[in-house]
Amino acid sequence: MDERELKDDLHGYLEGARAALLWKLEGLGEYDVRRPLTPTGTNLLGLVKHNAGTHLGYFGDVFGRPHDVPLPWLAGDAEPDADMWAAADESREDILELHRRAREVADATIGELPLDAVGRVPWWGDGAVTLHHILVHVTADTQRHAGHADIVRELIDGSAGLLPGHGNLPAGDAAWWAEHRARVEAAARLATGG
Template identity: 65%
Template sequence: MTASGTKSDLRFYLQSARDALLWKLDGVAEYDVRRPLTPTGTNLLGLVKHAAGVELGYLGDVFGRPHGDPLPWLADGAEPNGDMWATADESRESVVALYRRAWAHADATIEALPLETVGRVPWWQDGKDEVTLHHAVVRVIADTQRHAGHADVLRELMDGAVGMREDNTALPSSDPAWWEAYRERLEGAARQAAEREGGRPAVSP
C-alpha cells in the first residue's frame, strides 16, 4: 500500500471515532452532558475535552507543531484529571469547538509529514520518548475509539440511546421487546453458569 493509501485509512478510522464520540452529545441536556456517571467520574463532555487534548498533544506538540490553544488543565501543577471534566465556566460549545480545532490541526500534521517522521513525547520517559507519526496516529485512534465506547455505555445508561453512528446503528434490532427478551436470555445463561460452578449470582437483576 502507498503512503497516501495508508494515511487515507488512518484518517478514515480516526474521523469515524471522532464523529462517534461527538454524536453521543447530541440531544443531551446541559446537566446530563457533564454529570459523572461512574464512580470515577466519567462523563460525556469530559471525554470530548480529553480527546481534544490528546490530539493536540500527540499530533501537534510531539512533532514540533504547536497549536496555540491554551490547555491549563495539562500544565505543570494542574489539578489531576482536569482534562476529564468541564468546569461550569467551560461551555459545551467551547469544548466542542476546541475538539474540532484539534481535528484540523491533527489532520494538517498527518498531511504535512511522512508517516516515518519521528517526534518526541515530552511526558514519556527520557530515552523512550521517540515516536513515529504512524505510531502516534494509531495511538490516537485507539484512545479515541476507547473513549467512544465509554460514551456509548454512558449514553445508553442515561437515556437508552444506542448505536455506532447516526446513519448506521450496527444493531440487530430496534424493537424494545426484542432487546428485553435478549437481555433475559443473557441473564438466564449467567445464572445457569453461576449455579453450575456452585455459586450464586452476586446481584439480583
C-alpha cells in the same frame, strides 16, 4: 498501497472515531452531557475534552508543532483528571470549539508530515515514534473513548449504536431488548451457580 493511500486510510479511521464520539452529545441537554455516570466520573463532555487534549499532545507537541490552544489542565496546580470533565464555566460550545481546533492541528500534522516522520513522546520516556505509530495510537484511544461514550449515552437515554443511520446492533424493540438482557442475566447466574 502507497503512503498516501495508507495515510488516507488511517486518517479515515481516526475521523470515523471522532464522529462516533461527537455524535453521542447530539440531542442531549446540558446536564446530561456533563453528568458522571460511573464511579470514576466518566461523562460525555469530559470524554470530548480529553480527546481534544490527546490530539493536541500527540499531533502537536510530539512532533514539535506549536499551537496556541490553552490546556489549563496541564498546569502544575491543576486538579487531577481536570481534562475528563467540564467545569461549570466551560460551556459545551467551548469544548466543541476546543475539539475542532485540536482536530485542525492534528489534521495539519497528518497532512503535512510523512508517515515515517519522527516525534518524541516525553510522557513515554521520550522514546522516538513515527507519525504512523501515533496515528494508530490516537485512533485506538479515540475509539476506546467513543466506546465509553456509547455506554454512557445508553445509560442516559437508551440510545445506542455506532453512528446515525448505522446502529451496528440487532434490530429489536424495547421488549426484545428486555428479553435479551434477561437471557444474558440468566446465563450469568447459571454460569456462577446462582
